[in-house]
Amino acid sequence: xxxxxxxxxxxxxxxxxxxxxxxxxxxxxxxxxxxxxxxxxxxxxxxxxxxxxxxxxxxxxxxxxxxxxxxxxxxxxxxxxxxxxxxxxxxxxxxxxxxxxxxxxxxxxxxxxxxxxxxxxxxxxxxxxxxxxxxxxx
Numbered sequence: 001x002x003x004x005x006x007x008x009x010x011x012x013x014x015x016x017x018x019x020x021x022x023x024x025x026x027x028x029x030x031x032x033x034x035x036x037x038x039x040x041x042x043x044x045x046x047x048x049x050x051x052x053x054x055x056x057x058x059x060x061x062x063x064x065x066x067x068x069x070x071x072x073x074x075x076x077x078x079x080x081x082x083x084x085x086x087x088x089x090x091x092x093x094x095x096x097x098x099x100x101x102x103x104x105x106x107x108x109x110x111x112x113x114x115x116x117x118x119x120x121x122x123x124x125x126x127x128x129x130x131x132x133x134x135x136x137x138x
Contacts, residue, residue, distance in 0.1 A: 013059035026098035070122025
C-alpha cells in the first residue's frame with residue numbers, strides 16, 4: 001500500500017470567524033479550542049478530519065494566489081461520508097437553518113444518496129451516504 005496520511009486538515013478562508021463558528025456550531029460540529037484564536041478555528045469533523053477556518057487576511061499569509069470568489073468559482077467541494085440517508089438530510093437541513101444555501105439538489109442512486117450546501121462563505125459541502133454493497137449492482 002502506498003503513502004497514507006493519518007489526518008486531514010482542510011484550510012478554508014472565511015470573512016467573519018465568529019459568524020462561521022456560529023454557523024458550524026448550529027450545523028452540529030464541535031471545535032478544538034486549543035487550535036482557536038482570533039485568526040482561526042479548528043472544526044472537528046471526526047477523529048481524523050478537521051476543517052481549519054482561517055480569517056481571509058491570515059489565510060493569505062499561506063499563499064501568494066488570490067482567494068477565489070465563491071460566488072463565481074468553486075475552489076473545492078468538501079465531501080463528507082455519513083452513516084445514513086437520514087444523517088445526510090439532518091446535516092444539510094441544519095446547514096440551511098443556520099444560513100447555508102443550496103449547492104446541488106439531492107441525488108438518490110439507491111446505493112448512494114447525497115445532498116449539498118454552501119456555507120456562509122460560499123464553500124461547497126457534499127454530504128453523502130454510500131452502501132458499498134451496491135457497487136456490484138448494474
